[in-house]
Amino acid sequence: MLKKQLIMEKAIELFSEQGFEATSVQQITERCGISKGAFYLSFKTKDELVISMVDYYLQQFITDIDQVVRGTYSKETVLVEFYKSIFQAFKAHSTSARVFFNEKVFLTKKELFHKITAYEAEMSKSIIYMLEQLYQDKLQETKYDVMYCIKGFMKSYAELFIFSDMPLDLEQLAKSLAEKTDIIAHHTTIPFITADLVPFIAKPCEQDVSKDALLQLLEQNIDPTEDPIVKESLVLLRQEIENPTYSKAIIKGLIENLRQDTAYHWIAYVSAKYFNI
Numbered sequence: 538m539l540k541k542q543l544i545m546e547k548a549i550e551l552f553s554e555q556g557f558e559a560t561s562v563q564q565i566t567e568r569c570g571i572s573k574g575a576f577y578l579s580f581k582t583k584d585e586l587v588i589s590m591v592d593y594y595l596q597q598f599i600t601d602i603d604q605v606v607r608g609t610y611s612k613e614t615v616l617v618e619f620y621k622s623i624f625q626a627f628k629a630h631s632t633s634a635r636v637f638f639n640e641k642v643f644l645t646k647k648e649l650f651h652k653i654t655a656y657e658a659e660m661s662k663s664i665i666y667m668l669e670q671l672y673q674d675k676l677q678e679t680k681y682d683v684m685y686c687i688k689g690f691m692k693s694y695a696e697l698f699i700f701s702d703m704p705l706d707l708e709q710l711a712k713s714l715a716e717k718t719d720i721i722a723h724h725t726t727i728p729f730i731t732a733d734l735v736p737f738i739a740k741p742c743e744q745d746v747s748k749d750a751l752l753q754l755l756e757q758n759i760d761p762t763e764d765p766i767v768k769e770s771l772v773l774l775r776q777e778i779e780n781p782t783y784s785k786a787i788i789k790g791l792i793e794n795l796r797q798d799t800a801y802h803w804i805a806y807v808s809a810k811y812f813n814i
């Protein structure tokens with residue numbers, strides 16, 4: 538296990554047991570069995586640790602959703618698979634989610650707030666894409682309202698996985714919410730988010746990945762990886778950004794190489810956005 542991942546996992550255990558403010562760096566290092574120096578090589582502060590944790594979990598969450606909505610599922614099954622993916626993630630990371638739901642202190646951290654807002658925009662974009670594929674022009678006036686209904690389902694039912702001890706049938710829940718979503722999509726006729734408000738909703742979802750940001754992300758991951766295929770794919774993608782020469786088929790193949798390793802799902806996701814694949 539990578540040292541950063543170890544620190545994040547042990548930190549979340551301590552935050553769950555005694556709260557964020559009551560947990561010291563010393564306690565985290567003792568739980569990890571490492572020195573304070575080793576901690577500060579990975580994270581400059583406890584706040585930076587929390588931000589890295591949010592990145593780690595939300596990046597997985599966003600890439601999982603995007604793979605479902607852009608995958609090969611039929612129109613009859615994509616909504617069910619979408620909800621299953623979401624609640625499987627909540628179930629797998631229920632301890633982490635419980636900490637972030639309970640810790641009001643996180644709401645006061647401006648950098649964390651902006652980061653979560655950015656991920657929310659990415660999630661909205663994936664949901665809108667799914668709705669457009671499912672319903673085409675039928676939802677032209679109401680798709681943003683339906684998107685917010687879906688996000689409402691996600692947040693409210695997620696609490697069952699995070700705080701409830703009741704036995705939960707994931708398949709049944711996904712089918713139930715897919716049915717509700719389909720009913721709303723087909724029968725909503727009065728949009729709340731009207732045409733003049735759509736640009737305010739759509740704008741954060743349409744932000745492009747900058748060249749410099751992607752180059753930095755690729756640079757940060759080229760040296761640490763020992764997988765020769767991943768390393769070469771990262772190098773070739775970097776070269777393509779700086780000097781475009783490859784066809785879309787080749788670029789797609791390089792991105793697919795990264796998707797084979799869960800550690801590089803986020804880089805694959807961001808690269809696909811940049812190259813419009």
